[in-house]
Amino acid sequence: MRATRLAVSPLRLPRRRRGADFLEMDPSFEFLEKAGKGAVSFGIGQPDFSPPGEVLEALRTVGAEALKYTPPLGLPELREALAGYLSEKYGVDVKPSEVAVTPGATAAVFASLVLLVRGRARVVVQDPGFPMYDDVARFAGGRVVYAYSGIEESFEWSAESIAGRLGEGGVAVLNFPNNPTGSLAPRGLLEELGGLAARKGFYVVSDEVYEDFVYEGSHESVLQVPELRERSVYVGSFSKTWGLAGLRLGYVVAPRRLVERLEAVAVNVYGSPPSPAQLAALRALDHGLGWFSGVLSEYRRRRDALLEELSKVEGVELYRPRGAFYVYPRVRGLLKRLGVGSSRELAESLLQAGVVVLPGDAYSGRAGREHVRLSYALPVESIREGVRRIRAFVEEAACARRKRGA
Amino acid sequence: MRATRLAVSPLRLPRRRRGADFLEMDPSFEFLEKAGKGAVSFGIGQPDFSPPGEVLEALRTVGAEALKYTPPLGLPELREALAGYLSEKYGVDVKPSEVAVTPGATAAVFASLVLLVRGRARVVVQDPGFPMYDDVARFAGGRVVYAYSGIEESFEWSAESIAGRLGEGGVAVLNFPNNPTGSLAPRGLLEELGGLAARKGFYVVSDEVYEDFVYEGSHESVLQVPELRERSVYVGSFSKTWGLAGLRLGYVVAPRRLVERLEAVAVNVYGSPPSPAQLAALRALDHGLGWFSGVLSEYRRRRDALLEELSKVEGVELYRPRGAFYVYPRVRGLLKRLGVGSSRELAESLLQAGVVVLPGDAYSGRAGREHVRLSYALPVESIREGVRRIRAFVEEAACARRKRGA
Incomplete structure (x- = not known):
């Protein structure tokens, strides 16, 4: 027995990357x-325009309530306003209890992946794609799989390329309009993924922060696909459309059970979203997107x-x-x-x-x-x-x- | 061999808790x-007072620059101002490159633990103590050990009770003035921990958000202990002292190599701290704590x-x-x-x-x-x-x- 033990190589394996690495x-x-x-x-x-004067004005007229904590999931009135805004925008029914306000879309994606990536689950990310999805998925313990689409395919992803290797407990991260390519989700992709997600049991995190920057064709949201509503997290932001990047305000729409879990993540990761930003955002939504x-x-x-x-x-x-x-x-x-x-x-x-x-x-x-x-x-x-x-x-x-x- | 295999109980172990759980x-x-x-x-x-009118006024007079992203570690001028403020407050030399601004102290503690807890490292937390340390340490993969001190000991912790079971790569989370007990670090505790940390190779995360609420005796900061400067993260906040909880603004002081790593965590977890809050905080520091x-x-x-x-x-x-x-x-x-x-x-x-x-x-x-x-x-x-x-x-x-x- 002793000899066997000694036979084990004394060489150390290269240090494994873990967590924060x-x-x-x-x-x-x-x-x-x-x-x-x-x-x-x-x-x-980030965009170089300023939002309507009223929004900056809203920021400038906040009262002492802006100095107090809001609930971890955001001001109830803002969750309600966002539910109304998104319901109208996408012709769907979003409930305030399905909405969570976050300090920017980054925190929304981070919290969503940390919640959804269980154990060594597979996480499919688009290639090309924004680097944080990959990093955070690995941080959360996931095994990342790349769904590649090149310029020859006009950066169009098929449902097969995304869901082909996903099973129960897997997660697909989508980003349309896509950074860095500018491509949109091909017509029918989300419906197809919805069917597959329901059948195979995976989740979708859909980063739609560029949803309003669409020059040709149209953007489809996961919110519009009934089969995805139960199996997806929609991520939106005030940073791009509203030119309010500095306020750090994003939001998610997710099934209520996930929003409840997200509250616990919020409490431990960032506490709550910033109050002045939420008060300004309320005024922004009130003002609307006509401009x-x-x-x-x-x-x-x-x-x-x-x-x-x-x-x-x-x-x-x-x-x-x-x-x-x-x-x-x-x-x-x-x-x-x-x-x-x-x-x-x-x-x-x-x-x-x-x-x-x-x-x-x-x-x-x-x-x-x-x-x-x-x-x-x-x-x-x-x-x-x-x-x-x-x-x-x-x-x-x-x-x-x-x-x-x- | 086959029989042996079949003898293995088909019962499933209760599902292991992991990560986000x-x-x-x-x-x-x-x-x-x-x-x-x-x-x-x-x-x-959270405190019920408002900060001096000038601070709310600062928030109300922000210009369009408040709408833009700041660097992930915060505005350089705010990092510099904080370095000066803390240097003066504690009679030490804090450099701007050792300061990072975070969206609240919660995010500061979260990022610090995620960075410092490597693999299954031991993490000592005080009992009684604020619950998030425990949760985040486990989330980061650490094995939590409680350092208990009861009312009979006047909620005083000895260096032995904190560092006794810590070795290379371990982390101790300190919180003085302590929530929930209101006790301060006993005289000499930090120096002793400094010596032990240097010898045994563990780190200290010191949540000092109540540093200015001291009614008897005096608060000692990890910043004042030379041996801890290289092995600790100090966490401060604008939430308690300044009555600015809603702004979500905290900060850390840490060795430069850790601050650099923290930048990568910031980019993936929350992007950057909110801009209006940072501009108001600059004015707050300028105004000082006389009031x-x-x-x-x-x-x-x-x-x-x-x-x-x-x-x-x-x-x-x-x-x-x-x-x-x-x-x-x-x-x-x-x-x-x-x-x-x-x-x-x-x-x-x-x-x-x-x-x-x-x-x-x-x-x-x-x-x-x-x-x-x-x-x-x-x-x-x-x-x-x-x-x-x-x-x-x-x-x-x-x-x-x-x-x-x-």
């Missing part, structure tokens, strides 16, 4: 920090300008996004022209040229090295100037390379 | 909800009134709290007089009498059944009226019982 910085942060003065930044993830059509046409104009400019750059393949405010082109040809190995290197070089674009590897392990993400939450003139800089840089670098090669 | 509602919530109209509530966990002495003498008056009134109730044993704003008496004799099995039953009965006190089992598994917690964050007249109701109820119930017994 999976919570990493979005790799795009470093690029935003590196941007020099005067740089045109396509790295921005948003102006923002939308401006953002459409920006998208079109960015696509137009980028189409002039040789070696850039474009998918025309239908929602959100990002373009996620493939730059394979460009990398080849420049003799550059990855989009990260390209992005690094472009920093020198006074332009910030984000390397695609933050959003996709599979094809991210050949993609970059550009946000168009900036004025049309800046967009044109930025791409002009990219072109000038690229042409010069390509020439220099040809010369060296000759 | 440990995040539970603070059991005191239900009591707060049950309180009828006109009840005197000793259940309140607080008035609050402190009022709270001392309240404590004294509550102790005076409670001392008239037969069967109540009092520890005279030196900090925070809670009294945590032992009610063993009272339970006996009333023939009631636990403080929870007592608290339930008192609801009928129009008084909310919280059952001690929320704060202690060991002796909580014999304790209740009363907050004195309410006017002296309400305090006297509340205890008068308790006495009237108790005397009547005791009489009725004697009669039945006779």
